[in-house]
Amino acid sequence: EVQLVESGGGLVQPGGSLRLSCAASGFTFSSYWMTWVRQAPGKGLEWVANIKQDGSEKYYVDSVKGRFSISRDNAKNSLYLQMNSLRAEDTAAYYCARDTMIRGVDIWGQGTMVTVSS
């Protein structure tokens, strides 16, 4: 079964850091771009970052540039999002997803909640 399972979310104070992980299974992880998408409570979807198959290209939404870092370990079939200098506006459910780049984002994890609050 094709599956993505996120972990690492939780409550963190403003200015703090958190590292999200995403474990992939059921497909050849190293063959796909991967992406993080977030959704603030009661709000719409916002693309956060994506990474090429070999990690050589990474792109970020302007609001997280310099604070977040996306990475992957193809040997472990895992995707990561290192989040530093967290702000209240980063509070959201974070989804790990497989991006086919041509045929859309076709596989989504269940999401992990990140709450930034003092």
Place this chain on the structure above:
Amino acid sequence: QSVLTQPPSVSGAPGQRVTISCTGSSSNIGAGYDVHWYQQLPGTAPKLLIYVNSNRPSGVPDRFSGSKSGTSASLAITGLQAEDEADYYCQSYDSSLSGWDVIFGGGTKLTVL
């Protein structure tokens, strides 16, 4: 404010047809970038509904269809069913200094009356 504009809400009775618009600009949809649509049922992760403007992934009923023209795209749902009540999002790409950004519409809440 989203780069792609969708109506906040639409509604329809069971069996009816509804459409959801997604309006962009010359730097995204109008530049030739494809549009994908996602359905998000309450409390769940989004699901790919339409890819590359008008294609349905396996398992998506043919009641769902998509189209694209100029700087806009549309999602149509015919034979509306109670289980279609969900949020719907369009997604495309926008030209930027770094290449391109992934962009989403603000989402449309579909209510089945």
